[in-house]
Amino acid sequence: MTEAPGQAETLMGHLLELRSRLLKGVVAVLLVFAGLMPFANRIYALLAEPLLSKLPDGGQLVAIEVASPFFTPVKLAFFCAVMLAMPVLIYQAWAFVAPGLYQQEKRMARPLLVAALLLFYIGCAFAYFLVLPAVFGFLTAITPEGVAMMTDISRYLDFVLVIFLAFGLSFELPVAVVVLVLLGVTTPAQLREVRGYVIVGVFILAAVITPPDVVSQLMLAIPMCLLYELGILAGVLLRRPTPAAG
Incomplete structure (x- = not known):
């Protein structure tokens, strides 16, 4: 069975628009990346602080591999470019899917997207200004006497990026909770009932995705528990009342 000409044209139009949105997102990342490249070493120095x-x-810090002094700052600059261009990337994705949404769905999605972006940035800032100093203070304090702590710059970058992603994504918990409530998958009352299981799961998750030290685990688990409560509160405020029967 062949597609109708109108359907084929519509599909081709969607594909062309998708390509245009993707190209705009890639260009935005590359432009920011090009602007950050002259400052790549300085950015890495801030990250290592x-x-x-x-x-x-x-x-x-030390560079074990010959090319690490060049490639590691470049890798960091690209990661920063993606993070800084994230509003543009989200806008391009939104502009592509928004025409297919109802007005009510658009009104709900816009603040959720903004909140998700801000929470991710807040999670990364929390990791940089509070978690990393506490973690490294703990690790250097327990370093055995006579052992010099000299970390490879590439491995340090990988370690810190994992921390950033872990905290940035974990801080999205309130948005996930609100989405589940708005979609009718669960209710604030049900979320309160399973609070104990969620807390246990959060501490297990924190133990898995953070370094093997108590400090970082607590600094991830405790904010996630508070953010879960914030998500429940937001769900109560945003949830549409159920029409009365009869």
Whole structure:
């Protein structure tokens, strides 16, 4: 069975628009990346500050691989470019799917997208300013005497990016809770009933995705528990009342 000409034209139009949106997103990332490249080493120095500030005088990072001093700052600059261009990427995705949504769905989706973006940034900032100094302070304090803590710059970057992604995504919990409530999958009352199981699951998740130290686990689990409660409260405020029977 062949497609009608109108359907084929509509599909081709969607594909062309998708390509246009993707190209705009890629261009936005590349432009920001090009602007950050001259400052790549300086950005890496800022990223390394939470560890360097905790090392004894003269402590420093090392580059084990020959090309690490070049590729590691470039990798960080690209990650920062994606993060800074995220509003553009989200807008392009929104502009592509918005025409197929009802007005009520658009009104709900806009604030949720903005909240999700802000919460991700807040999670990364929380990790940089609070979690990393606490984690590195703990790790340097328990380093055995006579052992010099000299971390490879590439492995340090991988470690920190994992922390950023873990906290950034974990801070999306209120948005996930609100979406489940608005879709009718669950209710605030049901979320309160399973609070104990959620807390246990949060601490298990924190133990899995954070480094093997108590400090980072607590600093992820406790905010997630508070954000879960915030999501329940937001769900109560935003949930549409159920029409009375009869």
